[in-house]
Every structure is written in C-alpha cells, then in structure tokens.
Amino acid sequence: MSNNKILAKEAFNNIPEVNTEVVDKMLNKELKDLNKKIVVLDDDPTGVQTVHDISVYTDWSLDSIENGFKEENSMFFILTNSRGFTAAETEKAHKEISLNISKVAKKLNKDFIIISRSDSTLRGHYPLETEILKQTVEANSDVKFDGEVLMPFFKEGGRFTINNIHYVQDGEYLVPAGETEFAKDRTFGYTKSHLGEYIEEKTKGTFKTKDTTYISLEDIRSLNIEGITKQLLDVKNFNKVVVNAVDYIDVKIFVTALVKSIKSGKNFMYRSAAALTKVLGGVSDKNLLTRDELIKVDSKNGGLIIVGSHVKKTTEQLEELKKCPFIEFIEFNCHLVLDSEKFEAEVQRIIEKTEKLIASGKTVAVYTSRKRIDLGENKKEEELKLSVKISDAVTSIIEKLNVRPNYIVAKGGITSSDVGTKGLKVKRATVAGQIKPGIPVWTTGAESKFPGISYVIFPGNVGTKTTLREAVEILNK
Structure with a gap:
C-alpha cells in the first residue's frame, strides 16, 4: 500500500x-x-x-x-x-x-x-x-x-x-x-x-x-x-x-x-x-431499490450474472459471490480466443448450459477466466482487440439466449455496455435508480430483447468485497 x-x-x-x-x-x-x-x-x-x-x-x-x-x-x-x-x-x-x-x-x-x-x-x-x-x-x-x-x-x-x-x-x-x-x-x-x-x-x-x-x-x-x-x-x-x-x-x-x-x-x-x-441535473435523492421494485413479474426462471471486469476488486467480489448456494458458476475459458474453433465451441457450451440452468430455476453466473491475456510489450491495441473479441463472445451468450432470465447483472463497464446494447439490443432505457450505492439499474425499453427487465450495471471498481453478493441476494430473496 x-x-x-x-x-x-x-x-x-x-x-x-x-x-x-x-x-x-x-x-x-x-x-x-x-x-x-x-x-x-x-x-x-x-x-x-x-x-x-x-x-x-x-x-x-x-x-x-x-x-x-x-x-x-x-x-x-x-x-x-x-x-x-x-x-x-x-x-x-x-x-x-x-x-x-x-x-x-x-x-x-x-x-x-x-x-x-x-x-x-x-x-x-x-x-x-x-x-x-x-x-x-x-x-x-x-x-x-x-x-x-x-x-x-x-x-x-x-x-x-x-x-x-x-x-x-x-x-x-x-x-x-x-x-x-x-x-x-x-x-x-x-x-x-x-x-x-x-x-x-x-x-x-x-x-x-x-x-x-x-x-x-x-x-x-x-x-x-x-x-x-x-x-x-x-x-x-x-x-x-x-x-x-x-x-x-x-x-x-x-x-x-x-x-x-x-x-x-x-x-x-x-x-x-x-x-x-x-x-x-437537479436530480433528487432516492432510496435504494427494493426487490419489489426490481422484479415486477416473478417468473420461475433463474437470474443471470455476467462477470467480465478484471480489476482486483471484481475478483474479490466474485470469490465472495461463490459463497451463494443458489448460484451455479460457469467459467468461460477466454484464453481459447487465440484458437477460433475451440473458442467457438466454448461459447456454445456455455450458452447451452446457461439456458438449461435458467429454465430449471437456477441462477447462473458466467465469469471470464481471471488471468489476463498478456501478449508482451507494445501490444496494447492488439490486446484491446482481443478483449473486444472476448466481450463480443460474452455478449453473444445474451443474444442467443431463448429463455428470459428473472433479472440480469453485468459486472464491469465494457461488459455491461456490450450486454446492454448488443446483447439486450437496448435503444433507450430508463434509469430506475440504484440497488446499492453507485450501482445503477436500467429498466429496458420496449424495443429490447427482454422488455422491462431489470438490468443491474455493476461497475468493476465499486463497492466492498461483499457488495456484489449482497446485490444478488436482494434479487433472489
């Protein structure tokens, strides 16, 4: 320190x-x-x-x-x-x-x-x-x-x-x-x-x-x-x-x-x-959102959590989330990105497994491998391009999903942006408020893939070790 x-x-x-x-x-x-x-x-x-x-x-x-x-x-x-x-x-x-x-x-x-x-x-x-x-x-x-x-x-x-x-x-x-x-x-x-x-x-x-x-x-x-x-x-x-x-x-x-x-x-x-x-903008204070405000239609389906961000805080929060007995965890081996065929097969495996679990009422957390891809010196742009490819693959999980989750949480700025715009196809959302301080929730528009769903956008670098787990527990009460 x-x-x-x-x-x-x-x-x-x-x-x-x-x-x-x-x-x-x-x-x-x-x-x-x-x-x-x-x-x-x-x-x-x-x-x-x-x-x-x-x-x-x-x-x-x-x-x-x-x-x-x-x-x-x-x-x-x-x-x-x-x-x-x-x-x-x-x-x-x-x-x-x-x-x-x-x-x-x-x-x-x-x-x-x-x-x-x-x-x-x-x-x-x-x-x-x-x-x-x-x-x-x-x-x-x-x-x-x-x-x-x-x-x-x-x-x-x-x-x-x-x-x-x-x-x-x-x-x-x-x-x-x-x-x-x-x-x-x-x-x-x-x-x-x-x-x-x-x-x-x-x-x-x-x-x-x-x-x-x-x-x-x-x-x-x-x-x-x-x-x-x-x-x-x-x-x-x-x-x-x-x-x-x-x-x-x-x-x-x-x-x-x-x-x-x-x-x-x-x-x-x-x-x-x-x-x-x-x-x-003259925006008034508002209390944190309750489960009733977040889950309008309680289906029997599970929720979906996507964890992309690689900052230390996210990894600590993911470890804490793993203590939740009601969540099934699927690790996405993103190092396969260097082999197109294997990478495609990995994405397919995750989509099929996620679909099955959500439909059976299980909440699923898909997370990218925690070790960053390091191409060595002076490869910033190449690394950024690879991370975009990984992000696109994560987004395609939402795009190809046929079953509507009870809610969606995305962890990390770029991840949550791609999930919202490319995966959920949102053109205009309304900010409902926050589930925890600094953690906003969109209500998706009528044009989106899952209209009116609560989409929790969880920044990579916000909250304490337990905040992600606490937010997910609110959604699963």
Missing part, C-alpha cells in the same frame, strides 16, 4: 460543516432558470450511478438526440462506451455526437451543456474526447469554450479530491489515485495524483499545473460563492479548473457558483465522474 495514504477519518475531521438547507436554497434558486439541456456522454454505462428516472440512449442518431432534447427532464445520457474504443474510434464517435448535438440544438433553438462523464479513477480517452467535443461544437455553432472543469469526485465509490490530490478509498485509508492499480491500466495509465499534474501529464505539457484554476475546500466550505464565481469568470484559453470535493455539499456549492458564471456568459466543457451530473 502507498506511503502517501492518509487515514480517511483524519482527512474528513478537519473539514468544517456547512448548513445544508442554506446551500440547497441557493442551488435551487440558480438552477431554476438555467434553461439549458444537459447532455451527458457516458464512456461506459456506469455513469448513471447517481441518478433516477432519467433516459439513457444507446446511439447518437439525430432522432435519439432530438428525443432527448424534447424530454421534460433537463438532462439525458448518451452511452458512447468509448472506454472500449481505440483512439481513432473515439475521435470519430465524438465528432459525430457533437455535430448531431449542434444540429439538434440549432433546429430546436435550445442551449446545451455537454458533460463528458468518465471513470472516477481517471481512466479513459482524456484529453482526446473533450478536445474533439470542443473543436466540433465551436466549428458548428456560436459556442466558444472558455475552460474545462475536472471533477472526478464520486462519494459512492470512495473517490475524494483534497488539496488538489485525487484519492481512492481503500478500507479506512485514502490512497492517491496515481498509486492505485487503476493508474497502471495498460491502455489509460498515468502516474500523477495531483490533478493539475495529471492534466499536464495527460496533455503532454500543453496545459500546465501552474495555469490550472483550483477551487479549494476552504473557499467551498466558507461559502465563498463570490470568490469562486470570480475564479471561474477569469478562466480563458480552455484552461482547466480542478474542483476539490469530499461530499455532495461541495458539488452543490461549486455548482451554485458555476451556474452564476454561466449566466454571466462563460462556457465550460466538463470531464467528471457521476456526482456532477446529479447536482447540475
């Missing part, structure tokens, strides 16, 4: 309390007449982990975007799944999306805000995605972006930013993000935990640590709205704004100042985790 870790209790004890009623009043007053459509681009399906009764569209056609703009809600999500894309694919997708948003906004004469929602442990195509969004929107509208707000705070997942350093909670300690396993990600790795330094590292020095604007917890907790608003009004040349936060109250105070600056004519791009979307 890191030498720079700090005790969470000590870190939070020194932060002054704030009157929440006063803050809520200020925020609601500002949000009331913001009158902009908030479009959240989600690089995997876990970004809806703080909201409810919000639409998620799984494509970015003009029709889908127009439907989103015409909704009563101030906010809708577009699932890009770009964390599973190559750099070229994500560039193409973000050009298309921003062009279509600009076209629809012009047609409907409606202002908009784009939030690029990404991983709270800082993995993803950054700064590529927000750069492309900025360039394309500016080229196709009158909008000019003054700066970019970075806010990876995500309380439900234990992600906190203190003194500009982003931390990931591990038990009672907070570990600087750059010293966690997430920072060693083969595709999206980084070394810096100080967000200004992270920006400088990721932009290869184009944006400097010293030019970044830092919104401090001192200013936030002393309700220095005027001071924060002034900081935002001074941002120019697409320079970056780092927001410190350890609780939702910090997001609310910041957003109050942010909206004031927007009303004064400032435009920002946003790269954030899921907390900012909830507050800026």
